[in-house]
Amino acid sequence: MAESNAYQNALTQFDKAVAHLNLKRGIAETLRHPKRELTVNFPVKMDNGEVKLYTGYRVHHNTALGPTKGGIRYHQDVSLDEVRALAMWMTWKCSLMGLPYGGAKGGVIVDPKTLSLNELEALTRRYATEISILMNPQGDVPAPDVGTNGQIMAWIMDTYSMHNGFTLPAVVTGKPVEIGGSAGRLEATGRGVMVTARDAMQRLNMPVEGATAAVQGFGNVGSVAARTAHDMGMKVIAVTDVSGGVHNPNGLDIPALVSHLAATRSVAGFPGADSITNDELLTLKVDVLIPAALENQITSANAHKVQCKVLAEGANGPTTPEADNILNDRGIFIIPDILCNGGGVVVSYFEWVQDLQAFFWDEDEINKQLERHVTKAFAQVMLAAEKHKVDNRTAAQVLAIQRVADVTLLRGIYP
Numbered sequence: 220m221a222e223s224n225a226y227q228n229a230l231t232q233f234d235k236a237v238a239h240l241n242l243k244r245g246i247a248e249t250l251r252h253p254k255r256e257l258t259v260n261f262p263v264k265m266d267n268g269e270v271k272l273y274t275g276y277r278v279h280h281n282t283a284l285g286p287t288k289g290g291i292r293y294h295q296d297v298s299l300d301e302v303r304a305l306a307m308w309m310t311w312k313c314s315l316m317g318l319p320y321g322g323a324k325g326g327v328i329v330d331p332k333t334l335s336l337n338e339l340e341a342l343t344r345r346y347a348t349e350i351s352i353l354m355n356p357q358g359d360v361p362a363p364d365v366g367t368n369g370q371i372m373a374w375i376m377d378t379y380s381m382h383n384g385f386t387l388p389a390v391v392t393g394k395p396v397e398i399g400g401s402a403g404r405l406e407a408t409g410r411g412v413m414v415t416a417r418d419a420m421q422r423l424n425m426p427v428e429g430a431t432a433a434v435q436g437f438g439n440v441g442s443v444a445a446r447t448a449h450d451m452g453m454k455v456i457a458v459t460d461v462s463g464g465v466h467n468p469n470g471l472d473i474p475a476l477v478s479h480l481a482a483t484r485s486v487a488g489f490p491g492a493d494s495i496t497n498d499e500l501l502t503l504k505v506d507v508l509i510p511a512a513l514e515n516q517i518t519s520a521n522a523h524k525v526q527c528k529v530l531a532e533g534a535n536g537p538t539t540p541e542a543d544n545i546l547n548d549r550g551i552f553i554i555p556d557i558l559c560n561g562g563g564v565v566v567s568y569f570e571w572v573q574d575l576q577a578f579f580w581d582e583d584e585i586n587k588q589l590e591r592h593v594t595k596a597f598a599q600v601m602l603a604a605e606k607h608k609v610d611n612r613t614a615a616q617v618l619a620i621q622r623v624a625d626v627t628l629l630r631g632i633y634p
Contacts, residue, residue: 236616287323290364401570409443411562436512463487
């Protein structure tokens with residue numbers, strides 16, 4: 220189904236935004252395509268002595284604004300088209316947030332839960348070696364994404380450093396603080412989601428205290444967004460993850476749910492709550508719905524059943540263009556992914572700057588600067604939506620694409 224192809228969705232969004240810009244045809248065509256794509260096939264020796272072949276990707280979408288930036292995903296459904304889409308969205312996200320980065324993304328086709336720790340490390344170090352022809356602190360800086368974490372970033376940083384003969388912490392972000400990671404990085408994406416949700420609610424004259432929320436996905440982004448919403452006085456009434464979901468109309472005890480997840484590795488079975496499916500969660504009547512899992516969750520098949528007032532996209536590409544049209548027609552306020560979850564790359568940028576300078580900031584400073592970037596971007600998107608008389612996603616992309624196009628023209632076409 221074309222609607223489920225993330226890259227086609229990214230191109231549809233791009234074309235819709237470009238229609239509101241006066242770009243030279245060649246510039247638009249350049250921005251529509253990735254700059255370079257790397258596919259790697261590499262062997263990994265498993266614990267039982269068997270050798271397995273894995274496929275991975277690294278795509279650079281654009282380098283006009285600076286080094287490419289983007290996560291690495293370990294998931295069994297990774298595809299080149301998915302990585303292309305995510306890389307393109309990263310270009311617009313970095314541009315919208317005012318960062319000196321272009322967009323990139325990487326991925327390996329693997330279910331990381333099926334690997335031992337030794338196998339995961341071996342796969343990571345080999346993949347890092349394969350993509351090191353593109354990766355460096357001045358050219359391409361990876362970060363965690365679905366299925367990867369700070370430990371995996373530490374292995375990538377160490378592998379790259381071993382090849383160079385000295386430690387280069389700035390080659391990845393999202394690392395543990397002990398090896399050059401930044402305070403506040405782990406929470407940054409989920410925190411940014413709630414900063415934009417709060418700004419949207421204020422714009423709609425909705426009280427934050429007592430407002431209801433539902434969160435799809437309880438990984439790094441969803442769990443932090445839920446915890447932040449809870450701390451803001453909102454009632455998080457439902458949460459799902461890959462293994463199930465829980466629902467309590469009176470509100471879930473989020474700190475207790477986080478502890479339950481740590482103990483059982485699932486939100487399912489949390490005491491004092493009923494079970495709920497992903498499909499049911501997406502159509503709950505709530506003030507704020509936060510899809511924080513994978514792309515293509517809200518489609519033409521379920522968009523007419525969505526009952527939230529604010530859709531805060533914690534994930535990348537959770538809403539298809541067809542669903543966008545339905546939701547916009549129904550007056551649902553969408554905070555598009557490149558704005559809503561941009562807090563993660565903002566603090567990744569802070570981490571990179573700190574590593575390059577070998578000078579680190581405290582968490583209060585990080586959070587203050589994160590909020591400044593995100594609230595500024597939110598205000599700019601609202602102004603663009605009014606100026607161009609377009610929906611929020613198109614407004615965000617119009618701003619982001621225009622900036623990249625302007626820089627492309629300023630730099631000129633080489634040679």
